Amino acid sequence: MMFRVLAVLWLALCGSFVQALSLQEVLQANQAAVEKASRKTVDAVLSDLVTAAAPGTQTFIEKWADRDVWMRKEDKLFFFVETDDKKTYTLLDIETGAPISEAQKRDLKQLKPNSGVRSVLASYLVQFKLMDPEPRRRAQALQSIERDPDESHYAPLKASIEAEDYPALKERKERLVRLLAIRFEPDEATRIAAIESFRGNLSVEARAALNPIVETQTVFGVPENANIARILRYDQGDIDQTTALRLASAAGAIMPQPSLPERKAALEANIVDGVVGGVPLHQLDRQAARDAAYEALAKAGAVPDWQAAQSEQDALAEMEFAVVYTEPSAAVTEAAEATLASINQSVGLYQALDLGLDALSLASIFFLAAIGLAITFGVMGVINMAHGEFIMMGAYTGYVVQLFVPNYTASLLIALPLAFAVTFGAGVAMERLVIRWLYDRPLETLLATFGISIALQQIAKNIFGTQARPLTAPGWLDGAWVMNDIVSISYIRIAIFVLGVVFFCLLLFILKRTRLGLEVRAVTQNPRMASSMGINPDRINMLTFGIGSGIAGIAGVAIGLYAKVTSEMGSDYIVQSFMTVVVGGVGNIWGTLLGAGLIGSLQKGIEWLNPSNTLAAQTYMILFIILFIQFRPRGIIALKGRAAGD
Amino acid sequence: MSSSSFRPKYGGGELPAGQGGAAPPSSGDAKGGATPRQPFIARHPSVLIFLVMLAAFTLGVTVLSEAFGTAILSTSFIKTLGKTLCLCLIAIAMDLVWGYCGILSLGHFAFFGLGGYMIGMWLMYERTKDIVTNSLANAPLPPTPDEIRDAIGTQIFGVVGGAEIPIIWYFADSLVAQLALVVIVPGILALVFGWLAFRSRVTGVYLSILTQAMTLALSLYLFQNDSGLRGNNGLSGLQNIPGLTDVPQSIISMWFFWASALALAFGYLLAAFVTSGKFGSVIRGIRDDEARVRFLGYNVEAYKLVVFALTAIIAAIAGALYYPQAGIINPAEIAPIASIYLAVWVAIGGRGRIYGAVIGAAFVSLLSSWFTGGGAPNINLGFYVIQWTDWWLVLLGISFVLVTLLAPQGIGGLFDKLVRKS
Amino acid sequence: MSMLLEVSGVSVSFDGFKAINNLSFQIGKAELRAIIGPNGAGKTTFMDIITGKTRPDEGRVIYGDRSVSLLKMSESRIAQAGIGRKFQRPTVFEAQTVRENLSMALRNKRGPFDVLMYKRNAEGAARLEAIAEEIGLTDQLIRQAGELSHGQKQWLEIGMLLAQDPRLLLVDEPAAGMTPEEREHTTEILTNAAKTRAVVVVEHDMEFIRRLDCKVTVLHEGAVLAEGSLDHVTSNPEVIDVYLGR
Known part of the structure; x- marks a missing residue:
């Protein structure tokens, strides 16, 4: 659907369409869809807007997304507004920005497009900017995408390449498309091609785009169907005790043991007449004595059970942990790892x-x-x-x-x-x-x-x-x-x-x-x-x-x-x-x-x-x-x- | 043909025989072997004079101190005097190695500082232990040794973002061990460095630069937070002696003053003993013409090494006495500049004479604290007021140039002339 | 007669200049030998090699009864092994007394701690007196060496050499700057010493060498040009060429 709209947009910009509908007229034709815009209906509105290519369309979409468009309840016309006191509003024409008349707040309704609609609007805005007749503005648009790339930029950017007649900008766009493709391209082969095109590239952006792909997290056990980077065994020294304990106990594979400070706090909480777990206080300046006191308490059920550290070690010894890529596709991570390796080499x-x-x-x-x-x-x-x-x-x-x-x-x-x-x-x-x-x-x-x-x-x-x-x-x-x-x-x-x-x-x-x-x-x-x-x-x-x-x-x-x-x-x-x-x-x-x-x-x-x-x-x-x-x-x-x- | 190789390194005969003072030369073999052996002191009257003067000075200061009750001299001034005695001791070491053996070491303050660090580790550790034990005494459970150790670690190394007690503090809870380390660590450093430097026949200004490099390396190393000695914070609170918290500082300062005086006396005696007799003769020979001594069959490198290490140990002992009186030690104390000042003291006092070193160190360091402490009156030139806190270093620098140029024998040289005339 | 010192095939060069060129030289256990040669003939370098100051590029230097090589030994070890050297310019310790100078040279243990704990003894004192007597400085013992006359300094240095009790003395220009009477005395000391040990004298002064009355080795361009009695070598045409420069 997006592509259909883009194709129309393209035609509109070429000016092969000559139909002099004003912006307000187009909007009124879709009045309900504009007033109560939803993710489903907004595309049709935009498509019409683009087809009409009335002056001021871009500004209108911007303002619409920013919730700056108001509707006069009596005739359902759309306006921009200005206000001094939040009561009396000056209505401005949506095409020229000229003041038209005044209205009271109660006579007006503010358009509040939801976030889904706003993101559609934003991506349309990107299209407008990327195809702006002014090369300087196109460059600005590119720059803002480079600074903060988003999935919604990908398709419009890709679509704008063909029409680009400035070689420098075209090159830049192509590079940016490849960068975005690394993260957002749904087709695996294209994505891998994009990743591999950055072999040996030194730019920070390339690394910034590639690094999230090879992001991993360590989990307990070896999950099936996951993109596994490598398997860690505790007894091989692949993973340290604290991490292993944390992961294993989070997964419920091992009983969490009370830590040293916890045991000490438990002892302190169970002092009865200068004696803890049958051991007099003054003897508790040795860890061995404290451990004995704690075990006594545990036996009595006063504190959580605790086994000596050795048993934890034994339990962990058999366990496996996996480093898993967040990216599900093994081919993609492989390509990214290889590309990053080649980048690191040149770096x-x-x-x-x-x-x-x-x-x-x-x-x-x-x-x-x-x-x-x-x-x-x-x-x-x-x-x-x-x-x-x-x-x-x-x-x-x-x-x-x-x-x-x-x-x-x-x-x-x-x-x-x-x-x-x-x-x-x-x-x-x-x-x-x-x-x-x-x-x-x-x-x-x-x-x-x-x-x-x-x-x-x-x-x-x-x-x-x-x-x-x-x-x-x-x-x-x-x-x-x-x-x-x-x-x-x-x-x-x-x-x-x-x-x-x-x-x-x-x-x-x-x-x-x-x-x-x-x-x-x-x-x-x-x-x-x-x-x-x-x-x-x-x-x-x-x-x-x-x-x-x-x-x-x-x-x-x-x-x-x-x-x-x-x-x-x-x-x-x-x-x-x-x-x-x-x-x-x-x-x-x-x-x-x-x-x-x-x-x-x-x-x-x-x-x-x-x-x-x-x-x-x-x-x-x-x-x-x-x-x-x-x-x-x-x-x-x-x-x-x-x-x-x- | 080979004459250029044997030019005296040291300006020939300008230096005095320097028999541990103004004593007449008496080394070598007594005439005809018939003369009965006199005791060492009797052969070196200047040593006796010095010891008597030192004893009188110590007694005088004691009587005027707060600890004695008269309180004419403040405790802080007693500390200054005690520190000055330590500086005199390291000046003796410098005089031995430079004035007698001809090695212009710009590294002896490194040994001084290391000595201070070694004793400082014990002082700081034990005192922190006392504090920690006291504060943990109120905890519900009596602390385990591990807990005490952890708390000490946090207390001492928290400032450099650590809590672990580094391995080099292994002996810090033992006074005997740390006292031994005061001698061992600088001694071994001096032996290793000296062995490397002397073995490759580095002499003269090269050697000076190399010793300076050693000092710089050590101080830069200590400036790091992970050096295990608290980086640029150094060790502090050293004036508090563990286990003696009830004893007022006025008494403790007196003890350290006496200890410094005693150390100085022993240092002086040792220096006089080493420089008199044949050993002194050989090292002065090394100073004046190293190659000639070698051709006499003496292993010059071994002699230099002995003198270098011995003086490093004397310097370390002086440092170990100095820093408990100063209260704080940090890597800036070890910076190369300090060792150069040491050379300045000895030069101004008159090198090649033990008492010269003592005079120089005492004179210049006391004068320096007088000038920089604001004791000296400012001079109003009408258009500009000379404030000595600003201009003292300029004065010191210029007078140092003048002493080098006009009175290479230093104050000791003037002293000798007076003695000879009378 | 077995040899005390054997130098064979020794060469050394400085920056391409061959100071010693395939030199061979031998001296017996109790022998006086004079070495002559024009400037730059390699006399001083020859002594430098024997005393360990300069390491040769090639060749062997064998010394003593047990035929040890001197090439691996340090200067001080060579001196301790019994090779003493007097330098061209008198190098005594001017800031110390004559007694101290001699005492330092006296044959005793040389280690730092031996020296530190050294005790004066009658035997040492007697030897010191005897040497002072021989070099004529008995009255000067308590004077600073720097105050001595040039000739006295030369004698003091020879005295220091004798005090070491070496088996081989290397003496560089002992007579330089001496009055005729002083020369006579020096000759006496040297010939006396050569009765019990090997003495090598490097000298320019033919008159002095004639007085020594010993075997002469002529060095030229780092090699031995001629060897024999003084009359023998001075009649050698090659030697005459070298000296007159032709």
Whole structure:
């Protein structure tokens, strides 16, 4: 019947029917059926309405379904109404919405279609919307179906495909039909075909449609004629005792036993003159004594019978339980399971890719944070504990620039070089004032720079306060690059990755292709020899330290873009940076790259294994690094031979 | 050719001989073997001086305490002093491992914290047991052991959403066992970590970073709720001693003060004993030129391991005395920063001298509580008021840099100069 | 005469540079031997291999009566087995007294707990005095080693070597930076020591070697170029080529 109506509807929309009946006339022709609409009669009315295709039909059906249509008792005409005081109603024309006259409440009757009628009306509305001449409206209708699919949408949607002349919408409709077919298609073969068409599909909707099909519940015994997923035996350890007991006792297969708290309550209820079941109260601080008292009570019939736990076990041992699909058709569940398995496989694959991208972006952050440290450590053998605070200084520089330059793009362009300049200056100052006096005492450098670190951190706290400051990314860095429902990566992280690559190449170029790089390498390998060849190690040390610190400043801006800027942000990165340098090996950019890659992927990998617990991930990562040092004490890329000088 | 390999790791001759104080060098073999053996104390007068001063201090504090009746010093101040003594003890440990053996460990506060956790488990368990037993005494049925255990579990671990008592609390009802664990757990951790680190010849800043990583790993682990030690809530109520609920805190604080003083005295003696004589000579040799000591036939790794584990145990004992006075322990106490502060104290006090470590820890930690507690007057610059609660860390950081640069010998170095001049 | 140390077919390379190339070397139980060779000939690396600091890529190093291989032993075990080494630059513990330096080297049990519980005794003191006497530092025992003159430091280091009572002494440039009188004394100490044990001296100074009056091994590019008396090797044209650089 539905299809007959749809076919008419189709014709009506094509406009091959020209018969100028007004909406009110059509309604009056079916007056009784409209006034006392029932699920049986409403189709005929709608069919007539559609055939007439009078203007305002769609609005009328909407209002009808919403119980907004009223009938004037004297002439039985239909109107929409407006009211201010619920007594006097303004009647509106159902075609134009124009006010016609006023009426009293008692002269009117509200049409109250029952729920069956309303659902028929709703599905007609879907038809109207899906075939709306305006493609935008059709898209909206599709969207609302996608959001909240219902069985009533299925047939109209399917019927609307053929007439769809927009390829994009047609594709979308077809996909949606397949999705709905998974749940609502009565023909099994078609349904299975629809299910299988989603093999390897990554969309959330596909999984949402498939998952209900494979929903199961566990029941006692093995029911006949049921779609059974698998059979569980208690003695095989397939099912835990509590569940088994609950199911078996619900089915009446086993006498429910009083639980421990129940038995205790029973004992408490049966205290008579300091004695329970013949046992004095003071002896009841042992479970065995309590059990004996309860058994005595049970024998006397005062409390429900109770057998020791062992008998429950024995009874359960022989029992079978079944996991049953709620979906009755085995072929359908089988197809759904297979499709879900293939989906999960591709999901796993893409999750691995996503994890890889995550690891890569984490690695680039570690690389940016650590490379400055690696340079100073490699060239000067100096561990700069204040390196993290240079990162923080860079981030705060970015924040301060944004206070003065409201345009985020411009402020970022200013902040990057400015952060470099600020931290370069700070680094050079620190090298001149402190570090150069301590070159032969590396451990003391570590401590002195630590002193600087606590002072800088506290100064930042005093100036900027303890709450986090925002460093807002420009609009074009907002959002994420989305590959599909699983793989996506934010533009900021991509930008940081690019920044990491740029610095890697830049440093590689400086070290391998410039005079400065040559001198730096010379000082790294043999400072005394270098100075005797006319290289001024003082200048090299100062420059290296400045550059290392400057990169930390830039890393600070980058990190500040996606994390909050606080005075403690430096210490969040310092240990990871140390790890990166130590694991990678000192004095080599490639080493830092590998170290950052290893630590980044390790951290992500462990987080993936134990997603609920990032703290544990960090713990295990550090333990791994301690063990790693066992096998490569000098890092992945180690200086060899006597130059390493243990 | 090989000279670069044997550069002293430690700035050569800048460190003092450090004979457990200002005592004249006296290790090795007495001349001609004819000199009669003197008692240890007599050979090390500075140890005696220290012990006498410590005894006098303890006596003075006792007399001025609330427990004695004069109540010139408040109970909370006595606790602060008691805690300071514990910090002095761990500073001695740090001085042994860093000032004498050259291992800049940034992990000794982890051992300190572990010691605190071990004793804290007993304190918390037994006290909760008392509370639970009392509250269950009014129940209609006398409680079974299982019920008591469940109630304790709920009481202690409810805050981290658990009720089960973790397996690591197995010994928590035994004071003796937990006291043994105070020594055993940090000792074994130090042995395992030290064995791994020293075996692979990790030295210098690498080793420092590695110890820092160990500390970070431990504190992150303890921050987890399922660590079995109440996550970031830590253990609390440790100032209440089970079975001694009727004893006022003023008395208990005195007992802990005495115990801390005693532990410090023993720690000082032990450190003086270890650093004097041939063992001290060897570990100072390791500090200055590890490779040379190896070529003399000493197994450097074994020596480092012994010193590392011994100092870890001293640190743990200090922690076990500290936290009952502090009342609460949580993973933040173990954070790497604490161990770095420890190094700061020892450096400011003057490393390579045992009394230097004591001076540094006492001076800096008391000064720190004076400044951060609002005791220090603010300085009004007209345009800006320096509030020491905000600026103390800046002052500490800068003065630390200055001490490293200008007075690497720390306060102890100045002290030595004065003694030598007079 | 059975050999104390046999090095055979040893090679080691650093980053492709062959520091030692198929080197073989033997020394008897009580023998003084001088090793000479131009810079980079592999003299120090040779000592590094024997003392366990550097592991060779191939070859064997057999030591002692029971012919144990040194290649698997740690530096400290090798030292305990009786091989002592003096470094090119004097490396004494400058922050400690001469007595402490010598006492640390004295032949005793080396375990940490043995050392912790070590008690001074008359026998040890007597040996220490005797060594101090031999190296001429009796009056300096209570001084910090850092305060000694360069030559005295060299002697102290030799003294520490003797205190270990080793069976094989490896001495790297003992005479560097010494006055002629000091050299004489050093020669005396070394020849004296060689009466009861094997002594290998690496030296640049031909005059000093002539005074030692012993068998000489010439190293070049990591291998033995010539061996024999000093006159014999110095007349060898290959050796002359190497030294003069032609």
